[in-house]
Amino acid sequence: MTTAERDERERTVRLSVPEMDCPSCAGKVTGSVERLDGVRETDPAPTTGTLAVTYDAEETDAGDIRERVEAAGYAVESSDGEDELGLSVPEMDCPSCAGKVENALEGVEGVASFETRPATGEVRVAGDADRERVVAAIESAGYEVESATGDEGGPDVAGPSDVWTSPRALKTWAGAGFMVVGLLLEFFLTSADALLFSAVGREFHLSAVLLLLSAGIAGQEILRNGYYSAKNLSLDIDLLMGTGVVSAVAVGLYFEAATLAVLFSIAELLERFSMDRARNSVRELMDLSPDTATVRRTDADGATTEETVPVEEVGVGETVVVRPGEKIPVDGRVLEGTSAVNQAPITGESVPVDKSEDDEVYAGTINEEGYLEVEATAEADETTLSQVIELVGDAQRDRTDREQFIEKFAAYYTPIIVAGALVTAFGPPLLLGGEFREWFVRGLTLLVVACPCAFVISTPVSVVSGVTSAARNGVLVKGGPHLESMGAVEAVAFDKTGTLTEGELAVTDAVPLNGNDEEDLLGCAHDLERRSEHPIAQAIVEHAHGTSNPHDEHGEDRPIENFESLTGKGVRADLGGVTHYAGKPALFAELGFDLEHVHLSTDGGQVVADAAESKCDDREDCLDLLADVVPRFQREGKTVVLVGTEDQLEGVLAIADEVRPSARETVSRLQDWGVECVMLTGDNEGTARAVAEEVGVDDYRAELLPEQKVEAVEDLTERHGTVAMVGDGVNDAPALAAATVGVAMGAAGTDTAIETADIALLGDDLRKVPYLYRLSRKANAVIRQNIWASLAVKAVLAVGAPLGLVSVAMAILVGDMGMSLGVTGNAMRLARVEPEE
Structure with a gap:
């Protein structure tokens, strides 16, 4: 075979293997893959969980390679040969909803993997499945798909104003109107409450018909979703409420059925509204980058012209013209011009940064005053801003310890309360001769209390709010567990060069x-x-x-x-x-x-x-x-x-190397909160001592090799339990990985730092470390408040419902609507946490 023939048959596939996160794992994966005939080269990257395999296309294919990876015990999430579909499913706003969608997507032909993000109402589907088939599967679970995009963009997020004019809202308002008139006739205008007809052994007055219409119209979505929940064997709020409405109608409790349908629909709309407010914080990040760019190009006649094109069409190496007041559309390098650029949307810096020839600029930042010509250095979907948006969305992927606890708790809580509701509704009438109507209403009320909705969303909505708040201030937190852990650290280890010092030697x-x-x-x-x-x-x-x-x-x-x-x-x-x-x-x-x-x-x-x-x-x-x-x-x-x-x-x-002006202030603030600050450096004892004395750290360790920095971090972990390491994200990678939380400095424009660190400070402002610590502590406090408040309210209602002290309306208004709004509003307070100047 000639070299040309060999090259023509050669292909490379890149697989995402998240569980391959250590050299030993990589060895097992590559050993399994290399058993295939035709595999030329394997290039594992445990740090990013990716595997590149070069192979002979006539001897094997990407499918066989995927099978060999899975044979080694590692799941493959996606490959570069697969398309990814982004879907906006706004009504999927809790883990229970997400579970139904996941069940619907299981087994859909062509779906290689999927991920649900209830906090932002998104579903990501990888594979080569037909788009219509995927949408149909999700809608078969009872959830409307509002928009869908491919790799070129993220799904749209509905604005809060859309909620009140949606089809469900219109049905709710109609149902509420019928309920109000029906109540007036039944309780205040009884003389006008005429008998219309009799059926199934009951008399139907005008008020009863209006209340039934109210339950049927306002409860249409509840019944529809309850049907899909039953179909998917999902014991969730839709099934519980749907069962409640049907049961109330069946025993002649038309007022209770209408109240349940209308108030629960209003609660769902309010929850959707409050969730959309949280989702809008993610959309604000997406809106930072302009949709178009002015590009300087040469036409067929050799003349240079300026064209306004979609930012997705700007290629690497093209020259983009940015005039005063415009947003910079791409990551790039300044070719010509000088200006002050507002980098606050990316790095959180409050003061515009002067830019001139050869300086880096980032998509989404604002050209304040001068004229700039910028050479694009990244595609639109590979800019720092796009990575931030993607990783903020991915922050929901990993569950925090509290989320895992809540999900386990809810798995036991709901069946127990449902069983209690059945006993309350049928036990006393059958065993003690109690009045059926009274005890049925009490059981129905307890059924409403069985919904753990506010309890379940209390943590994810707080995580999304905290992560997006951090992103707007130039801090990229890659997941709820890291946000949770940062607020619990008892020691922070700082690298010296480039972290406590300027890094410009x-x-x-x-x-x-x-x-x-x-x-x-x-x-x-x-x-x-x-x-x-x-x-x-x-x-x-x-x-x-x-x-x-x-x-x-x-x-x-x-x-x-x-x-x-x-x-x-x-x-x-x-x-x-x-x-x-x-x-x-x-x-x-x-x-x-x-x-x-x-x-x-x-x-x-x-x-x-x-x-x-x-x-x-x-x-x-x-x-x-x-x-x-x-x-x-x-x-x-x-x-x-x-x-x-x-x-x-x-x-x-x-x-x-000069010490950063903010270093002493940063260390002092952390020490005020009781956090021990330690400096780790490979520099000599004298230099280390001089810098340590200037910044005021509690301790320092000098002349450390990379492996000795890891040992130092491990020693701090043994003493304190939870340790953060702040470094440059590249040279300090082993120590960052060894720490409970790894924080990379100045990561804007640096793919490696963004990919490897748990948290990335996109700018070089060291004061973002105490801001991050304060935000994380506040987020942990908000999550605790949400969890315990939800538990307390549910406990009171669960005790009061069987005793007749809680009505159906109160259970919905307080236990469902009230607590959902409460935990969401409390979580949104994290958006107001700003860095201290």
Whole structure:
């Protein structure tokens, strides 16, 4: 087979395997997949739960690969070969509703996987199923599908005003009108309450007919949904209320039937209205990005024109024109122009940020004053804003501990109360000779109390409110469990570089040794470090380019050989056939340099190293100079990098990183709440001590390798139970993963940070950490209030109903309508939690 034929038959499929979250898991999956004939290459990514497989299309296919993954014990959620359908199902607003929809979607041909999000009224379906078939399945469960979109956009969210003019609302108002007239005739205008007819052994007066019409019209949706609940064997509110209406009519309790139908329908509308308010917070995020963009393109004649196109049609690399006052439609890089950009919608920064050539900008931010030309660096569905919207929606996927408890509790609560309602309705009349009508009404009331609706929605609506509130302030919380955990942390571990400090390192001092001059030292350091991606290396390279000529005589970078990064220590490479090193003093101690007497001295003062004293001629003189220079640099909080060979030191470089102005304030606020603050850094003891003293942390640990940072986090977890780690999301990934909650700084525009962290601060404002902690604590408090208030009200009603102290109307108005509105309104308070200035 030729190479061309081989390439033509080669395909790559990417699978989402969320449970593959560790190297061991990845090994099992790849081992299973690689048994297939035709598999060329496997590339697992446990951090993001994805697997890429390159295969020969004539020997195997994506279906076989999926089967091998599942054979290893791991579920495949979706693949890049599958379409995803987004559906708006506004009436699906509780876990019970979601359960019926899920039952309806089970077994639908072509549906590979699905996910219901009751807090936002969305259903996501992956696979190649026919859209009409999926919609029909959901509607067969009793829920209307209002809109559907594919990958190009999320489903629409109905606005609150739509609720009061919906078909169900109109039926409810009609039913309420009939009920009011019927009550007037029965209780106040009895002379006008004429007998219309007799049937099934009963007399039907005008009031009875009006009340029956009221129950039939207002209760139409209740009966319809109750039918689907019975069909799906779902013991939920619709089945309970539908049974109640039918039973009340059957025994001649027309007033109770009409009251139940009308008041419950109004309760459902109010609940829908309040849920839509919560959903609108998600829609507000979706509305941040403009629908169109002005793109500069070249036509067939070679002329350059400006076209206004849908933002989805803007390709990577195209130039987008953004005028003053317009929203930036894409993530990109400024090609031309300067302006102040309001980044508050993305990063939560209150002050506009100046942007000029080569600066990054984000979709959804606002160009305040200048003219900008921006090169698009991401498709519309891959921008930071689109990731935020998607992940906020996904925040409902993982259940918090409280949600799991509530669902288990509700699974026992509802059947027990239903059984109690049956005993109340039929026990006393059959066993004790009680009046049937009276005890039936009490049983019916207890049946209403059996609905755990407010109790069940108390947590998810709070999570959605808290997560969207955080997103509007530049904090991306990837799920309710992380929001819950952040409010319970007792210790926060901070990375130093880029977190407590600005992360913009610069060379502040250069001390050449052994007859070298500064240009020699910087040239050698540049060549050693230019292949490294470490921030210190980049600072050295940038400084070398700015102050000297680190190139050979032809103006090109000098060739290096055998480059090696020594993790946590420095780098090594061959220059001109001689092995050179650049790194920490500890690295040169390992090479045999006697650096034991290079310690922190008590002598103060600024380092001054003129040419005479710096050009030491032998090894001992250089070590003596280091004994004076290195401690002084370290005492000033600077990082020391030595440059040299195995036999000779060529010089010393000092690199400094400024502490963020907000670092001390952040640490102080957390400490005021009783949270222990610890700094973890790979930097030297002197630098760590200087920064720790400046920001006021309780403790610090220096000279840590990545695995030692993990050990430090684990040690803090043993002492405190719940620990948050704040870092850059890339270099600190192991420590972030080891912590209870991993928080990534400055994640806007950084896919890796957004994907790997539990929580991402989209901007670089460290003050968002105490805001996040305060929001999480308030969210936990709101959830507790909602749960216990719901339990207390249900308990009182459950006791009062059999005793005749609670009416059907009271059970609905207080236990269902009142508590649903109460918990939703309480949850919406989280939207008002703002960062403190």
